[in-house]
Amino acid sequence: MKLQELTKPWVAFNYGFLDESAKREMRRRILKAIAVPGYQVPYASREVPIARGWGTGGLQVTLTLLKPTSVVKVIDQGSDDSVNASSIRKFVARVGGAVETEDTTAATIIQSRHRIPEEKLREDQILVLQVPDPEPLRAVQPDLSVAREMHGDADYGQLWLVLYEQLVKSGRIMQGSSYPSMVNGRHVMTPSPIPRWDVPKLNQADHLTILSAGREKRIFAVPPYTSVEPLVFDDVPYRVEDHQDKTCYRSNVTGFFMNELPQEDGSSRYELSDSHFGVKHIRKSEAEPVEIGETWYNNGKMD
Template sequence: MKLNELTKPWSAFNYGFLDESAKREIRRRTLKAIAIPGYQVPYASRDVPIARGWGTGGLQVTLTLLKPDSVVKVIDQGADDSVNASSIRKFLAKVGGATETSDTTEATIIQSRHRIPEEKLREDQILVLQVPNPEPLRPVQPDMSIAREMHGDADYGQLWLILYEQLVRSGRIMQGSSYPSMVNGRHVMTPSPIPRWDVPKLNQADHLTILSAGREKRIFAVPPHTSVEPLVFDDVPYRVEDHQDKTCYRSGVEGFFMNELPQDDGSSLYELSDSHFGIKNIRKAEGEPVTLSETWYKNGRME
């Protein structure tokens, strides 16, 4: 046997950018994460063409799931047109031949930073969330080896204490994002820096959610039809952001999560955080044949 018989023809990069060994490992780790909902599975995070902390974990999972017939949507805090979102989307199209889209209903893979789309996801869609800090116990236990033991013992008393202190000091729980949530009645996870508004969307959802932290080298998942319950006291119900009376100044839509835009005169305008959902509503108001899917919220209340 000659050396040239053992080599493959030169190519600029492997399909999906990552080498096959890396993708096999991430697939195995993802399957374990799905089998144990909310459990953090370690993996060997590879280098990708963006800096750590800017979505490397989510990008690696998406590259592993990528197929030539995939349709990918990438959003950054609700926006499809940010530099980070558009760059990742174009990269996925280049290395995997995937089709790009901004429409939630068309996508088969949705990679997101800090938001879950307002339109409901189907069972044939996968949501990939970028996670900067996967450890919910880090604020109370900086030693990760001890934190792992606390997860093993389901010892989450210190998390309840933090919420209680916020309640006593401020009269309400101030945890605005990364709200600690119990998955499948066993493991507490941090559901990435999504706002409280988005956490109920994970509970008993039809779609698979994969959360990945590239810098911390951890993958965890919420399988379809799995309970995700925010940590709350029996006499203090879970509250989301009160945006029921806020109206998007561009689309005229109300009852959804809004971005506040301070004005020079001290007033504020509000704009739909889910940018493409706002665009679809504008096009529908202008008479275009646009189909709006069912949403998680109705008039600012979870159905």
């Protein structure tokens, strides 16, 4: 036997870009994260062709889950056509032969930064959330070794104190994105920098959610049909952003999460944050045959 017979032909990159050893490790870490919902599992974050802090964790999960039949959607703060979202989507299609889509209902893998789509996800869909900072205790305990001990003891008293201080000083809880939430009654997680509007979408959801922080080398998950409860006091209910009466100036849709666009005269216009959801409504108003999926919210309120 010759050495040439033991080697494979040279190729520019492995399928899905990551080497098989990296994928095996990621799969093991994902399975552990699913088995212990909300628990931060460390992993060896690999180099990918984007800078750390711009979605490397989410991209590694997507590349690990990738197969030739995958249909991939990438969202950047609700938008499908931003430079970051478009570049990641095209990269995934190039290295894995996956089909690109902007339609939430058509995707099998949805990688997102800072938003969860307005249309409900199904059991056969996987949501991958990019996470810049996975540690909910960092603001109250900068020593990560101590923070992990606090997670082990389910000691979240300092988080409750922070929320109480906000309530006393401002009359309401000021925490916006990354609202700390209890997963499966055991571990508190930071659900990525998604707005409060999106946190209830994770509770008892049909789909699997995987959250990955490439820079911090941590991965955690919310399996299907798992409770995700924002930390709230019994007499102060959880409140989402008050967008019930906001109307998108492009699609005339009301009752969903909006982006505020300040105008020169001091007024504001509003636009649907979920860009393709708005596009669907525009196409539907023009009598095109469009399938719009069921949504979590109706008229600004959770069903």
